[in-house]
Amino acid sequence: MSVNLSAPDPSQLFAIAGVRMGVAQAGIRKVGRDDLTVMLLDSGVSVAGVLTQNRCCAAPVLVCREHLSVRGGTGQGGIRALLINTGCANACTGDDGYARAQETCQALAGRLGMGIAPQQVLPFSTGVIMEALPVDKVVAGLDTALADARPDHWLKAARAIMTTDTVPKAFGAQVLIDGAVVSITGISKGAGMIHPNMATMLGFLATDACVSPGVMQQLVTELAEGSFNRVTVDGDTSTNDSFVLMASHRAAHAPVTSLDSAAGQSLRAALLGVAQKLAQAIVRDGEGASKFITLKVEGGKTSAECLQVGFAIAHSPLVKTAFFASDPNLGRILAAVGYAGVTDMDQTLIDLYLDDVQVAGQGARYPAYRESDGQRVMQQSEITVRVVLGRGLASETVWTCDLSHDYVSINADYRS
């Protein structure tokens, strides 16, 4: 049993005018594989990002936060390059790690010339925690990566940012905004919210849409909230998680200045669709995953409590092993709902469905439920669990995977 891994469809990976990618083999941890990626942005491209909330965040996250606060979202004079390495996370490395991340930005800015400052470069690292970034290897790889930069290198970049991912993750879409064709393409990596030592979820989403710099941060925050913040493999938040949105303003429509406008809503929906595919691809490729689970929590008083319940189910090792075993052991789901922390919840109002099969009604086994029906759904590789709380009108969706022997093997054996 394995999930649909959604391999990239090259015809859907659109070149985004103003954005080029190049890769190189820098030999950071292993030789003979692409492990260094540059994304080059023309002048005027707007950039905004959402970075890990982990308080032990990595050095490149600290640097990104600074550079985005100075140069992010501003268009002219703004971010001109992203520099991504695998093999070393540069996390838990203290002041030395911070200095090394800055050195790589300086080296890339110097090679770009044209007066571009180090603050116009964003660094991203993923790999082993608590080891020093080999700056010399990164710098030695820059010329090759720069020479390789082309607008149609999305798939190549998606491969170069992989760590223990089993497939590259790249998706695109096109949408009409005020009659103009707008293209969207993104890549992501990750196979756990934090991967063994190979930590981290990274996501990069580019569009040629015209987006007012003033709404970039709101837009990227809402996109992250609706995609990467709705998926979980093991509940571990990486030291390096980063999601970046780039808008190059090349499409032939008036700038989107409000996300509440018709154009703003269309653009956000199209971007969210791609961001969700990028995020879901991480769960499908989750460590040891054999099932892709969609958890819909409905009838909550607030979105926040729906998410609380969704993540309680998604993080329960007991629920996840039951999915792995195709065992309709559904009391485990109700137990997780019960301990999610919604303290005034009334269990006698809760309904539970597995796809189309009602399992529980009013908190107890649904009279017409037969275990053979639950068994049938549990044997699928894609399953939707629907919990109806009976408290209000809010609803939320969370995506996760099962917990298998392979998860333990991958995480226990990684460094041996």
Next chain:
Amino acid sequence: MSVNLSAPDPSQLFAIAGVRMGVAQAGIRKVGRDDLTVMLLDSGVSVAGVLTQNRCCAAPVLVCREHLSVRGGTGQGGIRALLINTGCANACTGDDGYARAQETCQALAGRLGMGIAPQQVLPFSTGVIMEALPVDKVVAGLDTALADARPDHWLKAARAIMTTDTVPKAFGAQVLIDGAVVSITGISKGAGMIHPNMATMLGFLATDACVSPGVMQQLVTELAEGSFNRVTVDGDTSTNDSFVLMASHRAAHAPVTSLDSAAGQSLRAALLGVAQKLAQAIVRDGEGASKFITLKVEGGKTSAECLQVGFAIAHSPLVKTAFFASDPNLGRILAAVGYAGVTDMDQTLIDLYLDDVQVAGQGARYPAYRESDGQRVMQQSEITVRVVLGRGLASETVWTCDLSHDYVSINADYRS
């Protein structure tokens, strides 16, 4: 590799005057094993309990809560019997489950005679969720269990309340209070905070100490807080978790009316010692556990934030699989510290130790740390992790186990 399972030492299981246990084979789920236990309390024994906070709590928990609110802690006219069954949790069973739990209390109260009311019986169930309690089988087993009741049946009772536990859990201690010998004996069950279908942690602790009914609830709450609420196997809170303290007032000392008195402090410390052994035994017998991990979080601003950090580490599947693999993959621990939710934490103040080995200092790899030292500690079956936050004077300890292939097997294969 396996942990020390702390098998009971019969010489330390003291008879508690006023408390008798009897067991029976009621055939609730499997035939040929003791699955029904009665604990009979003489008139005047004080009883208080701490019950699961799971909002989908089981019917017997609802009944216990009611009966304890009416009859708990009061001594005369109070709780006279506990009735414990394995094989069926009577959870997520709605009004019907509630009625069945009450029926068993009525049946036992009727057999006890002497005007004892059903409200003077506390029911406890552990086993499969979402299945109806077979009241007829429970009732049919009562006479045998009552005829078996003796003060020295602690070990027999400890065996009868097991589900998939691999060893019975029973501990005792004696302490001098105002020159009088006070005895303490307790039993527990559980091999996950919630076991597969065989849900639940149960703990029963009895003493012949004289404890004023007015401090019983405070005492049991503090004991639970310092023992059962400090252990975790998989982070799942059962629908049926219960911990009950019984004090029979037979020891020859003046009643303890305050936990702040010298006598109160001595008694609490002795009770806590036994409660911690009962709780730790559950972790040692945790599903698939091969390592027993003590997590000490020090230097916090508050106890609450120390616990947040401790449980974040204890619940991290990545940390738990690293322990299983004896892999000193210690960035995973710092990453868990970072996402624990202490939002104003400064990573450059964090120190990390594995037993006596300093691994990280000021948030980065400790200069003198050698991986061979970490490896040596990780290969032990008992490991202490010490995290120093550098923020204040609070500290807390949490106990957990590793995450192994056997955890997945036990939970995936249970019902097949």
